[in-house]
Amino acid sequence: MFMKNLIKEAVRRFVESSKSSKVQLISHFDTDGITSAAIMSKALSRARVNFSLKIVKSLNDDFVKSLPSESLIMFLDLGSGSMQLFSHLKEVYIIDHHEIKTDFLPNTLLINPHLIGDREELCSAGIAYLFAKELDEKNKDLASLAVIGTVGDLVKNKGKLNNEILNDAEVVVKKGLLIYPATRPLDKALEYSSSIFIPGITGNSQGVLELLKEAGIERENGKFKPLLDLNEEETSKLITSIFLRRKDYDNSEIIGDLYLVKFFNKLEDARELSALINASSRAGFSQTSLALCLNNKEAKKEADKIHARYKQELIEALNSVASGIINKIEGRDYIILNAKDKIRDTMIGTVSSIIAFSQNYKEGTLIVGMSYNGDKIKVSMRIAGSFNGNGRKANELIGSVMKFLEGEWGGHASAAGCTIKKTDEEKFIELLKKKLEVEVVQI
Incomplete structure (x- = not known):
């Protein structure tokens, strides 16, 4: 298998080089990046490799130039599109699953599923785990982190390597409502759910109680049971009540696989852990996210608090879009949401995805979501519906x-982004509209 052989060769070279060079890990700040960093940090600590770690939003020329040229540099969940910046570095390893946009350099070893096309869909945390496992079989206990990273990056769990990771993690997979956390009281899961936005329910405790009453679900011993504990009849009634409020839903959107992983000595909803990690890091607390991944219970408590604030802010952001507060430009098969300073740049991607x-x-x-960040603008682009609706590719656009x-x-193909100068705001919008208008003519 090409990917396994590539990882084996990369580990062989890495082990040899790390004996005489300090290792610098550079990882992205989303769930996939944080879980990749946690996996690699734990694996290198166990191997007694001298390393340091930096968590970043993105790569730019100035940052890369500041890296020590004599160190062994490993990029996690980023780097595939920036290889032209690495020519001055001694030795570079890239563990990533994003699009490869530049030519290879002789000092760079890239491990990326795009090298083998669509035959295997892996996120960066999955690759990092397979690297760590090749480094030492004892690192199999890090498989749960790879599952959390996979769920967090919306990568479909398919293929032999993903199945290997799921088996190593001893994941419990159940069919159910895709509202999380599935292990927490149902009323709170519904009220604070950002995965499925239900008008009048999301962010509305009274609306939640009315929904549950309508579904015939009552408290037991003073509290509502978790989603996972609902019986078949209760689940069916709840789905019906949700459909009555959102007739545009289809089954595939709200019913699917729930991944339960062993964490803190109990089964946890992988989506909820992913959301905790993502929210904490995007709120500026990447060290809390990393500590959570490394089973620090105090970090879990802190992440819960950060996540609660993040979810409330996210619900407010979604409501601002629904109410028309956000500037909206609509055309044929596209919508541009220019939030300016009304939605944080670290949240605009999540809003666009939801x-x-x-x-x-329609599919x-x-x-397209846009948000100010100082003198820059963060742009997030998503394709509605499937992972590649109607042949459109966000990265190409x-x-x-x-x-x-x-x-x-x-x-x-389904999700892409960029950072532009604030002074290019109108130019970007006009260029994008022109591109989309040409696309319509070609159709």
Whole structure:
């Protein structure tokens, strides 16, 4: 198997080089990046490798130039689109699953599923885990982190290597409602759910109680049972009540596989752990996210608090979109949400993703979110519905616009993003609209 052989060769070279060089880990700040960093940090600590770690939002020329040229550099969940920046570095390893945009350099070893096309869909945490396992079989206990990273990055759990990871993690997979956390009281899960936005329910405790009363679900011993403990009849009634409020839902959107992993000596919903990690890091507390991944119970408590605040802010952001507060530009099969300073730049991607999966727009519709970040603008692009609706590819669309602007960009077919100068705000919108209008004519 090509990927396994590539990882085996990378580990062989890494072990030899790390004997005489300090290792610098650079990882992305989302769930996939944080879980990748946790896996690699634990594996290198066990191997007694001298290393340091930095968590970053993105790569730019100035940051890369600041890296020690004599160190062994390993990029996690980023780097595939920035290899042209690494020529001055002695030895570079890239563990990533994003699009490869530049030519290979002789000093760089890339481990990326794009090298083998679509035959295996892995996230960066999955690759990092397989690397760690090749380094030492004892690292099999880190498999749960790879599952959390996979769930957090919306990568479909398919293929032999993903199945290997699921088996190593001893994951419990159950069919159920895709509202999380599935292990927490149902009323709270519904009220604070950001995975499925239900008008009048999400963010509304009274609306939740009315929904549960309608579904015939009552408290037991003073509290509602968790979603996982609902029987078949209760689950069916709850689904019916949700459908009555959102007739545009289909079964595939709200019913699917729930992944339960062993964490803190009990089964936890992988989606909830992913959300805790993501929220804490995006709120500026990446060290809390990392400590949580490494089973620090105090970090878990702190992450719960951060996540509660994050979810409330996210619900407010979604409501601001629904109420029309956010500037909205709509065209044929696209919508541009220019939030300016009304939604944080670290949240605009999540908002765009939720809207893309909301069924409010037909499959293939392009969802573009924009948010200010100092003198820059964060842009997040998603394709509504499936992972590649109507053949559109978000990374190709954003790349075609960024040819005319300065800034970093990257992503996948279903989700891509870029950072542009604030002064290019109107130019970006006009270039994108022009590109989409040409696309319509070609259709």
